[in-house]
Amino acid sequence: MFEGLAKRIQSVFAPFGSKGLLKQEDIDQFLKDLRWLLIEADVSLPVVNELVERLREKLKPQTGIVSPQDYLLKTVYEELTALLGSYRPLRVNPRGISLYVLAGLQGSGKTTTAAKLGYFLKRNGKSVVLGAADPYRPAGAEQLRVLASENGLYFESFVENGKVDIAKIQSFMKKSLHDVLILDTAGRLHVETDMLHELSMINKQLNPQEVLLVVDAMLGQEAANIAKSFKEAAPVSGVILAKADGDELGGAALSVAYVSGVPILFMGTGEHIRDFEPFDPNETAAMILGIGNPKAFLRKIMDMQREMEESKPAAKGKDEKFDMNMLLEVFESISKESLIDYMARALPVNANVDPEMLEQGKNRIKRMKAIIQSMTPYERKHPEVLNASRKRRIAAGSGTTVQEVNLLLKQYGSMKKFAKNPAQLKKMLRGGLI
Structure with missing residues (x-):
């Protein structure tokens, strides 16, 4: 960014x-x-x-x-x-379910952002429901349902007979034992009177804790003008900058809060569901000035570790053996999270990180993954059985060399000896220390 x-x-x-x-x-x-x-x-x-x-x-x-x-x-x-303004946390309802209404133009990433916000709150211990409230785009409800299903969130549709059913929302909130309901409302191609009136009616009848406007950071200062238009006609209480990772110039981040008078509360920082974080003016100013943001990188590593720990069945405990399957899991995590790129962005601009070195690191991880994936299930659990013929087969199957297979086995041996027990080693690996 x-x-x-x-x-x-x-x-x-x-x-x-x-x-x-x-x-x-x-x-x-x-x-x-x-x-x-x-x-x-x-x-x-x-x-x-x-x-x-x-x-x-x-x-x-x-x-x-x-x-x-x-x-x-x-x-x-x-x-x-x-x-850039000051950060504040989301308002909560102390006496029941908290309601967050998301608004925005079509193409701003509103539906995806609803899922990202829900997942962020889930990671912080909340039970979250994603609510479909867009009567003009039936495919949006299905997209929201799939996102909820894939990420451990609940889903509910509040569209009946081509309209948003306010009574159904009120009834759901009254009976619900969940912590948060996020409503994904209708988007438009541009700011329209009908859309703003609909948003105002939802606000008056449901009294949400937040009305959050999702704007595309790649629009530059136009994002600030959109936020200002919404603020003048509807009760917008906060802004979420979607696609901030694609904004190289920072025009939206620098303009939105000052021009609209609405604080930025969150930023979407990538395509993955986890790539979503609170807007921190201090960290954003540091990135804009090119002086690095190591706090964000450390937070990313901690999130990775927590997610991987939570994804494991409780039955697996101290008897779990460190093997090539665990090592592959670590490599998969690093690749999926683009951790190397994230680390590069955390460094100051004048650190002169060599792009070729970053690519070499990515390619090396890909080749190590290919080596492990070319092993049989038994070989992954018992890498000590890998003799010369097995190594040649694995090298041929993975498109690598026997020397690379030997290097991976040597690194595996060093990692296995590093910790006194598998749990400690596992924690080290999942913290990104490889």
Whole structure:
């Protein structure tokens, strides 16, 4: 996320790395360059003007006590964080089920976002129901049902005779023992009076804890204009930035909260159901400035570990044997989560991560997976039986070499000896320490 903007901003800071003094003319040139850079990144003009004016008031000539580059970076980081708004958690209903209504335009990723939000809340101990409330797109209800089924969420349809059945929703909420109901409401091709009226009626009759607007981050500053239009006509309480991983310039993230007056609460950070996280202004400002976001990477590893632990049957305990099946499971997790890419995004832009090295790491994991997948079930459980002929067969079947098979077996042996017991080793592996 925001890699394009981060690289451009780093180029604005770069000339100050060798300066010992910061003069007024240096500040003026810096602000001029920053202004044009943000405009080119599709940041809303009112946001650009506000940030530049705040910086103009704060930045003063420096006489060498602090590095000019560090001084500029620190000041811009503080003002960016303030401009992005402050994070707040979702409001909850202390006396029953919490209702979150999702709204948005067609193509914004609203239905997928409903499932991601539900899964996020489920991971935090909530019992979540995904509710279909879009009478104009029957396929949307089926998509929501499938997403709920695949991810351990509950599903309920509230569309009857081509309309949203408010009475059914009220009855369901009154009787339900679940913690959260997420309503996926109708989308439109553009902001329409009918849609906004429908959203207002749902709000008046159901009194939800949140009305969350899902906007496509790849729309740039237009996402802020959409949020503003919704806010002026309907009771939107928060924004979810969908597809933020595809936004290289950060125009939406920088514009939405300031222009619309509605706080950003969550971001979709990838295609996987787990790629969804609370919007943190501090972390977002760090990514935009290209100074890295290790907290997000560590959080990703912890989520992976927890998910893998929860997916295992309770019956498997201390007697579970570490074998090639467990190792394959780890490699599958890393591939599925794109953990290598995630790690690269967590590093500062100027860390100069070699793309070829990242690709080599991905390919190496693919080849190791292929080696294990070419083993028989017995060989996976008892890799000690692998003699020369078996290794040649496995190498031929996986499209690798005998040397690579031997290297994997050597690494497997080292991992097995690392921990005093399989549970400890398993925990290490699932934390990403390989």
